[in-house]
Amino acid sequence: AQSVSQHNHHVILSEAASLELGCNYSYGGTVNLFWYVQYPGQHLQLLLKYFSGDPLVKGIKGFEAEFIKSKFSFNLRKPSVQWSDTAEYFCAVNGRYSGGGADGLTFGKGTHLIIQP
């Protein structure tokens, strides 16, 4: 079974600080990788995705992530955070379960990011 690890469960930053959230996954085959964001009281929204090609992917709201295959990592970055970035961030990979299907996503446990004005 594959797994996703997010290293930081809680992160507190000041506005304009730079952000990097770690994500590592364990899976031996080809992966598709995602970062989702959940703003307070809202549902999950896709921030960015990696399928193939350029390992540096850009998403919405100034976020980017870099896929490093040798390190099994897909870290999320933003050069300068804003108060409105306060949210829960989830890393996910496409999953395969013992039931035989290949469609589910495996999520990390999430990182709760708080931006202080």
Next chain:
Amino acid sequence: NAGVTQTPKFQVLKTGQSMTLQCAQDMNHNSMYWYRQDPGMGLRLIYYSASEGTTDKGEVPNGYNVSRLNKREFSLRLESAAPSQTSVYFCASGSGGYYEQYFGPGTRLTVT
């Protein structure tokens, strides 16, 4: 274009009661999913349906049943609710396979 919709938004059940959570999508997606979200646990897949007429177990299927009513609708049923099923339930849809999934607003369920 409403995307993925879920009903109800909130529900309180007593142990042993049953209920069905409804989900519908208007994006013509083949695949639909049910996840539960618990504090510090991220989201875990309960069941999914890769296409109309098929359903498969995910990571945490015990205590749940699903029905893919048609291409648009995918319901989740709790036959005999337990306090351990207190959670936020998210429905999602997608094109299937490697593609991203789109999530509904969630149902917050409390079992007392």
